[in-house]
Amino acid sequence: MNIILLGPPGAGKGTQAKKISENYSLPHISTGDMLRENISNNTPLGLRAKSYMSRGELVPDELLITIIKDRLSRSDCSRGFLLDGYPRTIPQADALQMILTESGRKLDVVLNIDVDDEELIKRLSGRRMCACGTSYHVIFNPPEKEGICDTCNGKLYQREDDKADAIRNRLVVYKKQTQPLITYYMKKNILRRIDGSKDISAIFEDIKTVLENYD
Numbered sequence: 001m002n003i004i005l006l007g008p009p010g011a012g013k014g015t016q017a018k019k020i021s022e023n024y025s026l027p028h029i030s031t032g033d034m035l036r037e038n039i040s041n042n043t044p045l046g047l048r049a050k051s052y053m054s055r056g057e058l059v060p061d062e063l064l065i066t067i068i069k070d071r072l073s074r075s076d077c078s079r080g081f082l083l084d085g086y087p088r089t090i091p092q093a094d095a096l097q098m099i100l101t102e103s104g105r106k107l108d109v110v111l112n113i114d115v116d117d118e119e120l121i122k123r124l125s126g127r128r129m130c131a132c133g134t135s136y137h138v139i140f141n142p143p144e145k146e147g148i149c150d151t152c153n154g155k156l157y158q159r160e161d162d163k164a165d166a167i168r169n170r171l172v173v174y175k176k177q178t179q180p181l182i183t184y185y186m187k188k189n190i191l192r193r194i195d196g197s198k199d200i201s202a203i204f205e206d207i208k209t210v211l212e213n214y215d
Contacts, residue, residue, distance in 0.1 A: 001080040007113035010120040011196045031085040065095045108214045110185040115196035128156040
């Protein structure tokens with residue numbers, strides 16, 4: 001199976017990606033991980049990517065596509081893959097289609113984990129951090145003592161990008177960026193909506209039901 005996973009911040013995409021990867025023995029491929037791997041290994045592609053990132057610039061599509069093509073050519077992708085964080089634009093989606101066509105493969109399904117904005121804001125704005133690196137959630141994973149870290153007794157704080165207004169802005173940006181992709185894959189009849197408002201296990205059961213058609 002060749003799968004793309006879409007979902008807004010707070011949808012639990014990372015959790016479901018791990019479950020899909022483990023259950024179906026598929027490599028979980030994220031753009032960020034690929035960039036970090038190439039940079040840490042000082043590959044020619046990594047050095048080129050680092051030159052852009054060190055200047056605070058986006059890695060250009062041409063380079064990202066080359067990195068994707070290289071990653072998908074590895075033996076662990078012979079039975080399929082799970083792409084997370086790519087594509088983000090229509091040109092990237094077109095380039096991915098070309099890569100797959102050249103290697104005699106096709107994209108089987110695009111899973112779009114959909115969650116209501118207010119639910120996402122509740123999930124993301126409830127996160128609390130400690131300077132020691134431990135994180136909590138006021139609803140789903142609260143500390144034993146409100147506002148105090150269980151690990152080091154440090155005072156918990158809320159990151160600026162976890163505040164409601166910042167989250168709303170992130171969601172606006174995500175929708176603006178992703179809606180064309182959703183329409184693109186809907187027209188190809190390979191987009192499947194997953195209700196991300198359920199609990200983790202129920203979401204995964206819905207994903208498995210969809211993937212049964214491709215296994």
